[in-house]
Amino acid sequence: MYKNNVISLIARSYSKKHLKRPKIINKAVEDVGKSLSNKGFLRSHKPYDAPADAVEKVHSICSTLQISNKNEYKLNNLEEKFKFLEACFASFNHGVPNSQVHEVQTIGDVVDFYQRSVNTTVPYEAFKNMELPENLHIQYEYLRFHPDTDTKFGGKSAFPKSSTLVTGIKYREKYAGHIAKRSWP
Incomplete structure (x- = not known):
């Protein structure tokens, strides 16, 4: 008798837990695709x-x-x-x-x-082919600070104790890194 009561109690609590769960609504694949395209994700x-x-x-x-x-x-x-x-x-x-x-x-x-055509152009790259307004300029090849090549401020940095490290393999040849000198030993 005791065993049956315990089992029915467990069964009731188990079924109540399932009733409290929110129902998962399957999103349409198009909605997921729109969400990914808005985030800029490119497969x-x-x-x-x-x-x-x-x-x-x-x-x-x-x-x-x-x-x-x-x-x-x-x-x-x-x-x-x-x-x-x-x-x-x-x-x-x-x-x-x-x-x-x-x-x-x-x-x-x-x-x-x-x-349906598949366009693999990243929105950032699409700006290169667009005619932009006169007050908007996009610098596609950015500049990195290096005290040996910086001529504007004579090699002085706004962050003298911060290093500019190039960690990507692709950009190691293109940009030189700089390790800042520490004032403590």
Whole structure:
């Protein structure tokens, strides 16, 4: 009798804990994509310019593989889906990323994917090709302080005890680092 009461008490407290949890709402992939694009995150994708005849190419691949070319046709068979996406990759030289394969369920989804261009230009780099207002200047190649090469203030720094270290491998050859002299032993 005691054992059954303990089990029912545990079961009730366990179920109450689950009731208090907030429900997790799955965000749509487009919302996640918008969030990432707003943050400036750029995944390592190859640039892709969508051809004008993308629809015709996808429909010709459908006819080659003897698949219906209607946009509503679902790719339920995984082997058929794999062969179809593989043929599309060979034709367009652009593949569906692994993170988006589950989203591609119909022929229409594939057509939409291959009609979308992929721009890999970072917004900072895009400023180089834009005509900026006269009062805005962006210095793309920045200057680093070094007492031997600084001529404006005669090698004097506003932060005399701070070192300017170059830690990146890419920029070690481009910029010289400087280790500040310490006044204590």
